Amino acid sequence: MQATRDFSHYVKHLGSGLAHIDLAVEGVSCAGCMSKIERGLSAIPDVTLARVNLTDRRVALEWKEGALDPARFIDRLAELGYKAYPFETVSAEAAEVENSRFLLRCLGVAAFATMNVMMLSIPVWSGNVSDMLPEQRDFFHWMSALIALPAAAYAGQPFFRSAFNALRTGNVNMDVPISIGVILALAMSIVETIGHAEHAYFDAAIMLLTFLLVGRYLDQNMRRRTRAVAGNLAALKAETATKFVGPDEISVVPAAAIKAGDMVLLRPGERCAVDGTVIEGRSEIDQSLITGETRHAAVEAGSDVYAGSLNISGALRIRVSAAAEGTLLADIQRLLDHAVQARSRYVQLADRASRLYAPVVHATALLTMIGWLIAGASLHDSIITAIAVLIITCPCALGLAIPTVQTIAAGAMFRAGVLINSGDAIERVAEVGHVIFDKTGTLTLPELDVVNSTAVPADVFELAGRLALASHHPVAAALSRAAGAKSPLPGVTEEPGQGVRGSFGGEEVRLGRPSFCNAEDLAEEILRRDPEASVVAFARGEQRYAFAVRQGLRPDAREVVAALQRRGIAVEILSGDREPAVRAAAETLGIAEWRAGVTPADKIARIEELKRQGVKVMMVGDGLNDAPSLAAAHVSMSPISAAHLSQATADLVFLGKGLAPVIAAVDYSRKALRLMRQNLYLAVGYNFLAVPIAILGFVTPLIAAAAMSGSSILVMLNALRGRRVRQEKV
Amino acid sequence: MEVIAFLVPLALLLGLFGLLGFLWSLKNGQYDDLEGAAWRAISDDDEIPTTEGREPSAAHRHGV
Numbered sequence: 001m002q003a004t005r006d007f008s009h010y011v012k013h014l015g016s017g018l019a020h021i022d023l024a025v026e027g028v029s030c031a032g033c034m035s036k037i038e039r040g041l042s043a044i045p046d047v048t049l050a051r052v053n054l055t056d057r058r059v060a061l062e063w064k065e066g067a068l069d070p071a072r073f074i075d076r077l078a079e080l081g082y083k084a085y086p087f088e089t090v091s092a093e094a095a096e097v098e099n100s101r102f103l104l105r106c107l108g109v110a111a112f113a114t115m116n117v118m119m120l121s122i123p124v125w126s127g128n129v130s131d132m133l134p135e136q137r138d139f140f141h142w143m144s145a146l147i148a149l150p151a152a153a154y155a156g157q158p159f160f161r162s163a164f165n166a167l168r169t170g171n172v173n174m175d176v177p178i179s180i181g182v183i184l185a186l187a188m189s190i191v192e193t194i195g196h197a198e199h200a201y202f203d204a205a206i207m208l209l210t211f212l213l214v215g216r217y218l219d220q221n222m223r224r225r226t227r228a229v230a231g232n233l234a235a236l237k238a239e240t241a242t243k244f245v246g247p248d249e250i251s252v253v254p255a256a257a258i259k260a261g262d263m264v265l266l267r268p269g270e271r272c273a274v275d276g277t278v279i280e281g282r283s284e285i286d287q288s289l290i291t292g293e294t295r296h297a298a299v300e301a302g303s304d305v306y307a308g309s310l311n312i313s314g315a316l317r318i319r320v321s322a323a324a325e326g327t328l329l330a331d332i333q334r335l336l337d338h339a340v341q342a343r344s345r346y347v348q349l350a351d352r353a354s355r356l357y358a359p360v361v362h363a364t365a366l367l368t369m370i371g372w373l374i375a376g377a378s379l380h381d382s383i384i385t386a387i388a389v390l391i392i393t394c395p396c397a398l399g400l401a402i403p404t405v406q407t408i409a410a411g412a413m414f415r416a417g418v419l420i421n422s423g424d425a426i427e428r429v430a431e432v433g434h435v436i437f438d439k440t441g442t443l444t445l446p447e448l449d450v451v452n453s454t455a456v457p458a459d460v461f462e463l464a465g466r467l468a469l470a471s472h473h474p475v476a477a478a479l480s481r482a483a484g485a486k487s488p489l490p491g492v493t494e495e496p497g498q499g500v501r502g503s504f505g506g507e508e509v510r511l512g513r514p515s516f517c518n519a520e521d522l523a524e525e526i527l528r529r530d531p532e533a534s535v536v537a538f539a540r541g542e543q544r545y546a547f548a549v550r551q552g553l554r555p556d557a558r559e560v561v562a563a564l565q566r567r568g569i570a571v572e573i574l575s576g577d578r579e580p581a582v583r584a585a586a587e588t589l590g591i592a593e594w595r596a597g598v599t600p601a602d603k604i605a606r607i608e609e610l611k612r613q614g615v616k617v618m619m620v621g622d623g624l625n626d627a628p629s630l631a632a633a634h635v636s637m638s639p640i641s642a643a644h645l646s647q648a649t650a651d652l653v654f655l656g657k658g659l660a661p662v663i664a665a666v667d668y669s670r671k672a673l674r675l676m677r678q679n680l681y682l683a684v685g686y687n688f689l690a691v692p693i694a695i696l697g698f699v700t701p702l703i704a705a706a707a708m709s710g711s712s713i714l715v716m717l718n719a720l721r722g723r724r725v726r727q728e729k730v
Numbered sequence: 731m732e733v734i735a736f737l738v739p740l741a742l743l744l745g746l747f748g749l750l751g752f753l754w755s756l757k758n759g760q761y762d763d764l765e766g767a768a769w770r771a772i773s774d775d776d777e778i779p780t781t782e783g784r785e786p787s788a789a790h791r792h793g794v
Binding site: 055136139143 | 735738752764765769772
């Protein structure tokens with residue numbers, strides 16, 4: 001049965017006889033990759049567009065409708081050495097992109113207006129101290145108004161709207177003082193211009209909008225980027241299923257297109273994308289992603305299988321049940337919902353700052369006005385001074401303080417192999433005092449590895465590896481990978497559930513279960529020493545060998561655990577696996593605190609217990625059984641190989657074979673939080689210096705402009721320091 | 731000094747052209763991949779065959 005691949009679910013039809021598809025591509029990192037991919041894809045006839053987006057790690061393709069099967073692009077990219085996955089833009093991401101564009105448009109308008117109003121303001125400032133005629137000054141002020149009013153009306157929309165929405169629901173957010181400040185400054189400037197006054201604040205109002213829009217845009221861009229990363233991860237994980245479209249006809253379709261009642265085929269070595277019941281076939285499945293248990297479970301007709309299980313030995317025909325009926329997934333989902341709700345109560349640093357800010361600013365302005373009235377100033381002068389206070393306290397640097405640091409830190413973490421899934425994750429990682437690791441797939445590598453390869457002669461190892469290429473069994477795959485085998489032996493036959501046999505140099509060679517190769521004694525010896533390993537036996541003529549295959553610890557796990565402990569962070573293992581396996585890992589890594597055989601609910605209970613003690617917990621896990629505890633923890637991290645649900649729940653996702661990104665995340669976040677705090681102090685401090693000047697009525701537009709741009713630039717320069725952390729040997 | 735009445739609007743008009751240019755380039759998708767654009771600028775390759783380095787068509791950009 002040859003399966004066809006059906007990607008029509010992802011193809012967009014552009015109408016002008018062109019079809020479009022977006023692919024998420026793994027491993028694109030440089031200009032070389034970019035031109036290699038674009039050249040490689042453009043060489044296919046009838047392709048009209050092939051363009052890589054390096055920021056989002058995606059490629060956009062357009063071709064003449066009907067001339068090509070999109071599966072060809074994926075094959076071509078595989079030939080070039082890149083794994084690609086069809087991509088479906090979710091509406092939330094499209095909305096983020098649109099929002100980013102709108103903010104950038106506002107920023108462009110505001111920046112244009114600021115520059116041109118400044119061009120008119122500087123002559124006024126210098127003219128005021130020399131020989132400018134009042135008519136000339138009025139002309140410059142009116143020109144400024146002409147630019148600033150429409151520009152502020154357009155570029156101020158993001159703030160005005162948000163302030164209006166907040167006020168309507170009876171709240172005050174950061175945008176309320178901003179909107180009031182800008183509108184009052186503009187109104188006062190018009191009144192002053194009509195009255196032929198010396199000072200107008202058009203420049204201050206529009207410059208304030210410009211700086212605030214920079215902060216707002218960086219913030220939004222960060223959100224857009226995390227959304228794009230999440231979207232890519234979803235595409236990389238987008239499971240496909242082999243569906244029966246006729247009695248003997250199969251087609252590979254996206255799992256999203258599978259409905260309850262469909263029949264799917266699950267071949268050995270494939271991961272199940274659906275929940276269902278086995279109708280036909282007999283096999284063993286690896287449920288470690290779901291339960292953490294590394295021992296395989298036997299399945300036959302009538303057994304239930306869950307999404308995420310890995311099929312080991314025989315082909316299965318499965319009837320899909322509705323996902324909601326899968327009791328295990330439903331349980332996990334319920335725990336998950338609960339945990340997510342609990343976490344949304346976290347209040348970001350920026351919000352806490354702004355909650356304090358608005359009442360203080362408005363009270364100061366009001367008191368200034370009352371004070372001047374009592375002191376005998378005219379109503380006009382008192383109002384002007386109060387407005388000057390509002391302008392000078394407008395949180396221009398405050399709006400930049402946090403987004404700039406976040407953007408820089410996210411970039412640095414990205415280069416260290418950490419992808420950020422949620423915007424406030426940086427702040428939360430920095431507060432962590434306790435890290436809980438899952439074992440299977442997190443402390444250990446998700447792939448199996450041969451652990452006793454040195455005990456076997458090299459030529460035998462290689463031969464066994466070549467023989468293993470004929471089997472889909474994951475243990476055999478691990479063997480051929482470890483042996484670096486490339487050329488399969490000819491004429492090899494597979495005996496389902498037993499092993500493979502062939503011949504080499506006139507001798508019969510066999511690879512498979514110890515019993516299949518008459519090597520039970522060798523297997524027993526290995527298992528006595530290492531009860532967690534899977535044994536695969538190899539027979540050549542009369543010679544017998546046995547390979548021990550197991551999940552190895554990540555290469556740098558020991559160093560990373562030690563580095564975390566040096567930073568004063570407690571480390572603990574909570575695993576669903578059996579005791580001996582967990583004990584062995586904990587002892588190797590030097591982790592004193594560990595528990596084996598824990599259920600998802602137990603993990604959450606442990607996290608809650610730590611929470612009650614006031615400890616901020618980071619959960620690092622990959623399995624489906626970890627998803628609820630990932631959501632329950634203060635912050636969570638998953639390897640890129642994790643189950644879909646876990647990755648969607650995790651705040652951070654890390655790439656690569658090592659655990660080093662965990663340390664990078666902690667270091668960069670701690671530094672980032674420190675810089676955010678410094679920036680807040682800088683911004684507030686600057687305002688506090690300027691406020692007394694404003695209250696006393698000495699503020700001129702020149703002082704306002706200098707204070708505003710000075711503090712903003714200082715905050716941005718400070719944020720740039722987040723690019724580096726002190727290098728400690730991990 | 732009457733020349734100011736003529737020069738100031740002229741300067742603003744020139745600035746406005748700059749703004750329109752920015753808005754056009756934004757709409758044209760030129761800020762969608764800043765990281766890629768940074769590399770493309772120093773790439774040794776000439777035009778890529780058949781695609782002529784053109785930007786994604788408008789229909790696609792608004793969909794994404």
